[in-house]
Amino acid sequence: MRDQIFGQENDLVDFTFDAQVADVFDDMVRRSVPGYQAMIEMIGLSVKTYGQDNTNYYDLGASTGATSVALSVNNPYTNNRIIAVDNSPSMVKKCQQNLALSENNVDVICADINAINFENASIIVLNLTLQFISPKERQTLINKIYQGLNKGGALIVSEKIHFSDDNKQQLMTNLHVDFKRANGYSELEIAAKRQSIDNVLITDDKKTHFQRFEKAGFSISTCHFQCLNFASFLAVK
Numbered sequence: 001m002r003d004q005i006f007g008q009e010n011d012l013v014d015f016t017f018d019a020q021v022a023d024v025f026d027d028m029v030r031r032s033v034p035g036y037q038a039m040i041e042m043i044g045l046s047v048k049t050y051g052q053d054n055t056n057y058y059d060l061g062a063s064t065g066a067t068s069v070a071l072s073v074n075n076p077y078t079n080n081r082i083i084a085v086d087n088s089p090s091m092v093k094k095c096q097q098n099l100a101l102s103e104n105n106v107d108v109i110c111a112d113i114n115a116i117n118f119e120n121a122s123i124i125v126l127n128l129t130l131q132f133i134s135p136k137e138r139q140t141l142i143n144k145i146y147q148g149l150n151k152g153g154a155l156i157v158s159e160k161i162h163f164s165d166d167n168k169q170q171l172m173t174n175l176h177v178d179f180k181r182a183n184g185y186s187e188l189e190i191a192a193k194r195q196s197i198d199n200v201l202i203t204d205d206k207k208t209h210f211q212r213f214e215k216a217g218f219s220i221s222t223c224h225f226q227c228l229n230f231a232s233f234l235a236v237k
C-alpha cells in the first residue's frame, strides 16, 4: 500500500510505528531510505560468513520482517532459530504473516529489545532500529548483544547518520531530500514527516558508533555500506 500518511495537513504528532504506519511501511522505507534494498541484500550475504549451525539469529526491530526473510532464505546452516523482535503489535502481526511460510524456525516476539536476553547468537541485526532507542540506553544494549554473541559472531547495524562537518551534513541532507522528491514525496510530505520524526529518530555520527562497538569489546568493526546519510556497520566478536 502506498505511503500517503503525511499527504494531508493534519495536527503533527510524534511518529510512532502504529497500524497506519505498519500498513504502508514497506513502501515508506523503500521511498525514504536510500540503499535500503542493498542493506537487506548484504544482511543476506553475511549469513554465509557469520552464521553457524545450532545457533540463534536475532532481528531486532523487525518491522514487517524483511531482515528475517533475508536471514531465512540465505541460510545454509542447520538447526537455527530466527528470533524477530518488535514492540509494535501492528508490526508483529505483519511480520508473522510475512514469515509464515519460512522453512526456518522463526519466532516473532512482541517485546522491548532492551529486555531481551541474547544467547547462543551467531548473528544479531539492528537494521534501522538503534536510532529509535534512547541514546542513553544504546551502549547497554550493544554490551548485552556482545555478551550474547558467540565467538566469531557478527552484529550488523544500519542507521541514519549525521556528520560533524556542517557542509557535509547540509550536502547529505539536501541529497536525501532530493531522493525523497525523486520517489514521489511532495514538499509538504517531506516537511511534515521531518517534523514528526525529529524527536523520535536520534542519529549518531560514525565515530560514536565505532566507539560504542569498541567499548562493548568488538575486535573488528567497519562501515561496510553507505548511501548518502545511511550507513551499515559490521562488528565481529
Ligand SMILES: C[S@@+](CC[C@H](N)C(=O)[O-])C[C@H]1O[C@@H](n2cnc3c(N)ncnc32)[C@H](O)[C@@H]1O
Pocket (backbone or CB within 6 Å): 017, 029, 060, 061, 062, 063, 064, 065, 066, 067, 085, 086, 087, 088, 091, 111, 112, 113, 114, 126, 127, 128, 129, 132, 133
Ligand atoms: C525503521 S523500523 C526497522 C526496519 C526493519 N528492521 C527492516 O529491516 O525493514 C524500526 C522498528 O523498530 C521497532 N522498535 C523501536 N523501538 C523498539 C524497541 N525498544 N523494542 C522493539 N522494537 C522497537 C519499531 O516498532 C519499528 O518496527
